[in-house]
Amino acid sequence: MSRAFLIVMDSVGIGGAPDAAQFFNEGKPDTGANTVGHIAQAQPLAMPNLDRLGLGAAIRLASGLDAPGFGQTPQGLWGAASEISQGKDTPSGHWEIAGVPVPWDWHYFPDTDPAFPPEVTARICEIAGVDGILGNCHASGTEVIERFGEKHLRTGQPICYTSVDSVLQIAAHEEAFGLDRLIDLCQRLAPMLHDMRVGRCIARPFIGTSAANFKRTPNRRDFAIAPPDDTIFDIAEKAARVTHAIGKIGDIFSHRGISHLHKGKSDADLADHLIRLADEAEGGSLTFANFVEFDSNFGHRRDVPGYAAQLEWFDVVAGQFLDRLRPGDLAIFTADHGNDPTWHGTDHTRERVPVLGAGLGTRAVGQVGFVDIGASVMAHLGLPPPKKGRSFL
Numbered sequence: 001m002s003r004a005f006l007i008v009m010d011s012v013g014i015g016g017a018p019d020a021a022q023f024f025n026e027g028k029p030d031t032g033a034n035t036v037g038h039i040a041q042a043q044p045l046a047m048p049n050l051d052r053l054g055l056g057a058a059i060r061l062a063s064g065l066d067a068p069g070f071g072q073t074p075q076g077l078w079g080a081a082s083e084i085s086q087g088k089d090t091p092s093g094h095w096e097i098a099g100v101p102v103p104w105d106w107h108y109f110p111d112t113d114p115a116f117p118p119e120v121t122a123r124i125c126e127i128a129g130v131d132g133i134l135g136n137c138h139a140s141g142t143e144v145i146e147r148f149g150e151k152h153l154r155t156g157q158p159i160c161y162t163s164v165d166s167v168l169q170i171a172a173h174e175e176a177f178g179l180d181r182l183i184d185l186c187q188r189l190a191p192m193l194h195d196m197r198v199g200r201c202i203a204r205p206f207i208g209t210s211a212a213n214f215k216r217t218p219n220r221r222d223f224a225i226a227p228p229d230d231t232i233f234d235i236a237e238k239a240a241r242v243t244h245a246i247g248k249i250g251d252i253f254s255h256r257g258i259s260h261l262h263k264g265k266s267d268a269d270l271a272d273h274l275i276r277l278a279d280e281a282e283g284g285s286l287t288f289a290n291f292v293e294f295d296s297n298f299g300h301r302r303d304v305p306g307y308a309a310q311l312e313w314f315d316v317v318a319g320q321f322l323d324r325l326r327p328g329d330l331a332i333f334t335a336d337h338g339n340d341p342t343w344h345g346t347d348h349t350r351e352r353v354p355v356l357g358a359g360l361g362t363r364a365v366g367q368v369g370f371v372d373i374g375a376s377v378m379a380h381l382g383l384p385p386p387k388k389g390r391s392f393l
């Protein structure tokens with residue numbers, strides 16, 4: 001039986017989103033942002049395996065840009081996808097790829113001082129047993145621990161911050177505050193936030209002794225609102241198919257419809273899972289992976305050389321993975337939003353994303369929607385489609 005592999009390269013956008021003008025970084029529209037295109041213009045970038053499937057052609061289709069170092073004649077299924085959900089965040093992108101565009105407007109915390117309403121702050125204090133919180137602002141996660149980490153160690157108050165995404169993040173010291181205590185705090189706070197239509201409550205543990213050496217650990221946990229309708233995971237589960245979630249996919253889908261979870265401390269661990277599953281995944285199964293480091297380590301940090309190196313590393317992984325596929329398998333590489341490291345600000349950028357498929361020969365699918373990806377994966381597995389989206393197979 002055919003297998004399907006859906007691989008999200010978190011934030012690997014290719015520019016050209018038709019509604020980029022409605023999304024912002026530092027108050028300026030995302031019009032013109034192009035994650036892969038701008039990295040390729042800024043420095044040499046070699047991604048021969050994904051370019052062979054059609055990455056260069058997809059960049060040109062999405063944004064009109066001829067990215068330096070790209071442009072092989074496509075040998076895979078290739079196209080560019082646009083998102084309709086009104087958020088450029090991870091859950092919006094993944095849910096829509098999985099067939100469920102977000103039907104509501106997310107609640108965003110304002111960029112004010114304080115950012116959180118008193119009832120949210122009071123609930124955090126009540127759960128954690130503290131008399132106040134630190135931060136209470138929009139911030140980048142590495143900078144906020146540098147700014148408030150020492151005071152956190154002195155007072156025991158958690159560092160709470162948000163961004164242009166619909167999130168409330170809590171940073172706390174893994175040992176001094178306690179990892180289990182931080183995770184328990186986020187888990188118990190999450191229902192109140194979900195009722196407000198805040199997408200996620202995220203635990204951001206860190207270690208270190210002073211501002212000079214605070215460092216986040218891989219023990220991040222996301223408590224996300226559940227998808228409002230059946231995703232491709234729910235459909236596969238109802239048909240008694242095996243599903244594998246690699247990386248933070250489990251958290252993003254609130255662990256619904258997932259038979260096996262494969263987590264790791266880094267994307268290198270996740271790559272090992274993906275390659276192993278290419279050898280071992282059951283006939284008829286769905287494997288859905290998220291590689292987060294493009295976004296968390298390099299996109300938000302506006303680190304162009306770091307992002308480029310991660311892309312080149314991933315391209316090698318993609319090659320090793322593709323070599324292991326069997327006849328009848330479909331693998332699709334895509335992304336959930338952009339995060340152009342050459343752009344101003346530190347937030348995601350609204351972009352089109354690549355749709356690069358292996359296993360079905362050469363096929364240009366053109367401009368499609370995020371939702372069409374889920375419908376296509378279901379069609380390939382011989383399963384009913386989600387309510388939204390049309391298969392491009």
Ligand SMILES: O=P(O)(O)O[C@H]1O[C@H](CO)[C@@H](O)[C@H]1O
Nearest residue numbers: 139140141142163165167300
């Ligand atoms: O700066 P850090 O903490 O990495 O935050 C980023 O991570 C959040 C969740 O992915 C995003 O909303 C963005 O703000």
Ligand SMILES: [Mn+2]
Nearest residue numbers: 010011090336
């Ligand atoms: Mn993301």
Ligand SMILES: [Mn+2]
Nearest residue numbers: 295296300348
């Ligand atoms: Mn992000």
